[in-house]
Structure formats: C-alpha cells, structure tokens
Amino acid sequence: MKIRVGNLVQRYGTANPFQLADGLDLKIIHVPLPDHIRGMLARVLRRKYIILNDNLSYIGQKITICHEIGHSQLHNGYGYYLHADKAYYIPSRREREANEYAVHLLSYSSDIDAAQVIQFLNDEQPNPHEVKRTLGQLIDV
Numbered sequence: 001m002k003i004r005v006g007n008l009v010q011r012y013g014t015a016n017p018f019q020l021a022d023g024l025d026l027k028i029i030h031v032p033l034p035d036h037i038r039g040m041l042a043r044v045l046r047r048k049y050i051i052l053n054d055n056l057s058y059i060g061q062k063i064t065i066c067h068e069i070g071h072s073q074l075h076n077g078y079g080y081y082l083h084a085d086k087a088y089y090i091p092s093r094r095e096r097e098a099n100e101y102a103v104h105l106l107s108y109s110s111d112i113d114a115a116q117v118i119q120f121l122n123d124e125q126p127n128p129h130e131v132k133r134t135l136g137q138l139i140d141v
Contacts, residue, residue, distance in 0.1 A: 001097070005104040008073065015108030017065040021050060026072060028065065030054040039064040041071045048072055063102060070101030 009015045012023045026048050033053040042049045050068045075094050
C-alpha cells in the first residue's frame with residue numbers, strides 16, 4: 001500500500017489531496033449532508049465525484065479526500081455503501097484499506113507515525129468519527 005501511495009505522489013509531484021483529486025479527475029463537491037456523513041465517492045456517467053459534507057473543517061476535508069482517493073485507487077471507484085434512504089459506514093475490508101491508504105497519503109504531508117495509526121485502525125476497527133478524531137489529533141494544521 002505504501003508503495004502505491006508513493007507512486008501516486010511521485011507521478012503527480014504532490015501529496016496535497018486537493019491537488020491529487022484534481023489530477024485524478026475527481027471533482028470535489030461540497031453539499032449539506034447529515035453530520036454523521038463526512039463524504040462519499042460517487043460515480044455518475046463514468047465521472048467520479050468526491051462529495052464532502054460542507055460542515056467539515058479543513059483537516060476533516062483533507063482526511064476525507066485522502067480516504068476517498070483510496071477508494072478510487074483501490075476499489076475501482078466505489079466508496080461508502082449506500083442504503084435506499086441513507087449513506088452509512090460499514091467497517092469492512094474496503095474501509096480499512098481506504099483508511100490505510102489515507103494514512104500513508106497523509107504521512108507525506110504531515111508529521112504522523114503511519115505505522116502507529118495503521119496499527120490502531122487494524123486493531124480497533126473504529127467508526128469514522130473515531131478515525132477523524134484520531135487522525136485530526138495527529139495532523140499538524
């Protein structure tokens with residue numbers, strides 16, 4: 001996983017998730033979403049969109065974009081599972097992989113110990129609120 005992230009950063013010459021999303025042709029759209037939904041990756045007519053909760057802080061946006069880039073690169077562009085009347089997080093292998101991808105990507109632009117955070121994510125399988133809180137504490141603004 002670390003090598004894949006390194007290759008992406010090298011290919012685009014940046015670890016900035018906003019610039020990477022633009023380079024990967026992932027349009028970022030800010031919309032009002034329920035507080036428990038940080039964002040999601042959507043495919044519409046072969047185009048990929050990162051839909052972000054417009055209430056997220058800068059750090060929250062950065063973490064969520066890294067996570068959704070992980071989905072786009074690892075899972076053929078599919079992100080959160082959708083239910084007929086709501087989007088919700090399911091702690092699954094795909095979510096853990098997207099979290100791990102996000103941690104590696106964030107480690108290029110932040111002073112965090114990726115191995116420590118990955119251990120936390122793999123052992124505890126936290127919900128997305130815990131992921132945001134934990135990563136937010138570790139990232140330098």
